[in-house]
Amino acid sequence: MTARVLVLACGGTISSTPGPNGAMPQLEAHDLVDELRGGASLRVTSETHSLIASSDATMADAVAIWQRVRQWSHTTPGGAVVVTHGTDTMEEIAFAVEALGVGPTPVVFTGAMRYAGSLGADGGANLRSAISVATSPEAADMGVLVVFNDEIHLATRVRKSHTSNVATFVSPGFGPIGYVHEGQARVVLRPALRFNVAAPTRPADEVSVALISVGAGDDGRLLRYVEAAGYAGAVIEGLGGGHLPSRLVASDGLAELVTAMPVVVASRCGAGELLQHTYAFPGSEQDLARRGLINAGVLDATKARVLLVLLIASQCREGQLRSAFARFGGYEQDGGGSVGRSGELRLPAGQR
Numbered sequence: 001m002t003a004r005v006l007v008l009a010c011g012g013t014i015s016s017t018p019g020p021n022g023a024m025p026q027l028e029a030h031d032l033v034d035e036l037r038g039g040a041s042l043r044v045t046s047e048t049h050s051l052i053a054s055s056d057a058t059m060a061d062a063v064a065i066w067q068r069v070r071q072w073s074h075t076t077p078g079g080a081v082v083v084t085h086g087t088d089t090m091e092e093i094a095f096a097v098e099a100l101g102v103g104p105t106p107v108v109f110t111g112a113m114r115y116a117g118s119l120g121a122d123g124g125a126n127l128r129s130a131i132s133v134a135t136s137p138e139a140a141d142m143g144v145l146v147v148f149n150d151e152i153h154l155a156t157r158v159r160k161s162h163t164s165n166v167a168t169f170v171s172p173g174f175g176p177i178g179y180v181h182e183g184q185a186r187v188v189l190r191p192a193l194r195f196n197v198a199a200p201t202r203p204a205d206e207v208s209v210a211l212i213s214v215g216a217g218d219d220g221r222l223l224r225y226v227e228a229a230g231y232a233g234a235v236i237e238g239l240g241g242g243h244l245p246s247r248l249v250a251s252d253g254l255a256e257l258v259t260a261m262p263v264v265v266a267s268r269c270g271a272g273e274l275l276q277h278t279y280a281f282p283g284s285e286q287d288l289a290r291r292g293l294i295n296a297g298v299l300d301a302t303k304a305r306v307l308l309v310l311l312i313a314s315q316c317r318e319g320q321l322r323s324a325f326a327r328f329g330g331y332e333q334d335g336g337g338s339v340g341r342s343g344e345l346r347l348p349a350g351q352r
C-alpha cells in the first residue's frame with residue numbers, strides 16, 4: 001500500500017483517553033497514526049481538524065472537512081482521506097460530506113466505541129481497516145464510506161444503532177456493501193447512483209432546521225413555535241409509511257408551518273422508503289403531499305435534516321429542493337420528472 005492518505009482527526013472516542021472524571025478527546029491525528037503498527041509503507045499525512053465530542057460537531061465542520069477533502073484531492077491525485085470522528089454524529093457528517101460531493105476520491109470515516117487504553121479498544125483496528133479500504137483501488141468512485149468493525153457502509157445509508165456495542169453501525173434495509181478480511185478490503189456492492197447538492201452560498205451553521213418527532217395522539221402544538229424560534233425549515237419524524245395523526249394535520253400549526261418554510265416528512269421506522277400512493281386517510285402520505293410536505297423517501301429524519309440544511313444553505317429554488325429530496329430519497333432515479341413548484345424557496349423573514 002503506497003497511496004497517499006490524509007488522516008484527518010476530529011475527536012470522538014477514537015481520540016479519547018481516560019481522565020480523572022472520565023474519557024475526553026485528547027489524541028491528535030499523529031498520535032492515532034503512530035499507534036498503528038505495520039503502517040510503515042503508508043505515506044500518511046496526519047492533521048487534526050478538532051478534538052471534540054461529536055455531539056458538538058456542526059454542519060460547518062462537515063463543510064470544512066469537505067473543503068479539505070477537495071483540496072487534498074487536487075494536490076494529491078490518487079490520494080485518499082480517512083476521517084476519524086465521534087460515532088454519535090458520524091452518520092450526519094459523513095452524509096453531508098457525501099452530499100457535497102467528493103468525486104472519485106476515496107473518503108472513509110471511522111471511529112471507536114471504546115476509548116484508547118480501555119480493554120478491547122477498537123480504535124486502532126478500525127483505523128487500520130479504514131486505511132486499507134481507503135487505499136484499495138475498489139474504494140475509488142464509491143462516495144463517502146464508513147468503515148467500522150470490519151464492515152464497509154455507504155454514508156448515504158449508515159446509522160448508529162447501539163449505544164455501546166462495537167457493531168453499532170448498520171445500514172437498515174441495505175446492509176454493508178463490503179467487509180475487511182485479513183486486512184484487505186472486499187467491496188461486493190457498488191452504489192448505482194450518487195447525487196450532489198450545490199455548495200453552500202451562506203454559512204451552513206446559520207441554517208437551523210427543526211427536527212420534531214411525532215407519537216401516538218400528538219396534536220402537533222409544538223409546530224406553532226417553530227417559526228418564532230427562528231428555524232428555516234423543519235423535518236417531522238412521522239409514523240409508519242410517512243403518516244401523521246389527523247388531529248395534528250387538522251391543526252393550524254402544520255398549515256402555517258408549510259406556508260412559512262420547507263417541511264419534510266420522514267418516518268421513525270428507521271428502514272424502508274416512505275409510501276406515496278397507498279393511503280387516503282387524513283394524515284396519510286397522499287394527504288401530506290397534497291398539503292405541501294416533502295417526502296424524505298429512504299432518508300431517515302436525521303439525514304433528511306442534514307440535506308435540508310445543505311439545500312437551504314445553497315439558496316436553491318423550491319423545485320431544486322424537491323428534486324434533491326426525490327433523488328436522495330430514491331424515488332426519482334433519473335433526475336428528471338416533475339419537481340413541483342419551482343419558485344423561490346419560501347423561508348421565514350430573516351432566513352433568506
Ligand code: ASP
Nearest residue numbers: 012013053054086087088
Ligand atoms: N461521545 C463520542 C463522540 O464523540 C462517542 C463516540 O465517539 O463513540 O461521538
